[in-house]
Amino acid sequence: MSHDFSLGTVDVSLTPLQRFEEFLQSRGKRVTQQRRIIVDRVFSHHEHFDADQLLEQLKSQVSDQSVSRPTVYRTLSELVDAGLLRKMVLNDRSVYEHDYGYPQHDHLHCEKCDKLIEFSSDEVKEIREAVARKHHFRAVGHRLIIYGLCADCSRTKRAARRLDLI
Numbered sequence: 001m002s003h004d005f006s007l008g009t010v011d012v013s014l015t016p017l018q019r020f021e022e023f024l025q026s027r028g029k030r031v032t033q034q035r036r037i038i039v040d041r042v043f044s045h046h047e048h049f050d051a052d053q054l055l056e057q058l059k060s061q062v063s064d065q066s067v068s069r070p071t072v073y074r075t076l077s078e079l080v081d082a083g084l085l086r087k088m089v090l091n092d093r094s095v096y097e098h099d100y101g102y103p104q105h106d107h108l109h110c111e112k113c114d115k116l117i118e119f120s121s122d123e124v125k126e127i128r129e130a131v132a133r134k135h136h137f138r139a140v141g142h143r144l145i146i147y148g149l150c151a152d153c154s155r156t157k158r159a160a161r162r163l164d165l166i
């Protein structure tokens with residue numbers, strides 16, 4: 001049996017910034033220049049990042065507006081509440097990635113180098129639905145993280161062990 005673990009695509013009608021604007025409006029807030037800079041940076045490409053990495057990227061960006069650490073933290077949590085970002089806690093580190101407009105997927109997490117590999121599996125979704133049915137539970141999502149060593153890290157580990165034998 002062959003498996004396809006590739007991610008599909010999702011079409012969305014609003015841009016992340018428009019969607020964030022709607023969310024903030026519903027809470028009586030607005031998109032400030034600082035929030036806009038953060039959203040532009042975060043949604044320029046898909047990656048897994050933490051608040052410190054984002055701060056570094058914002059600092060290296062040519063801009064006359066500096067974004068403060070508290071603003072980054074506050075905006076990240078607003079983006080999670082707005083359904084734009086998804087937060088995962090890995091080894092006590094909060095890691096963020098796109099949720100809005102990005103397909104549902106699961107991860108392999110390398111505990112040595114912190115690499116995250118994404119995959120999508122219909123079989124996992126089937127198990128989720130089957131378990132939920134059994135418990136008369138209405139599933140809306142799931143998170144699966146497989147922990148271990150990535151190919152690169154397990155290779156260096158093997159190489160080190162070989163050296164020990166010499």
Ligand SMILES: [Zn+2]
Pocket residue numbers: 110111112113114115149150151152153154
């Ligand atoms: Zn690794």
Ligand SMILES: [Zn+2]
Pocket residue numbers: 048097105107116118
């Ligand atoms: Zn991911």
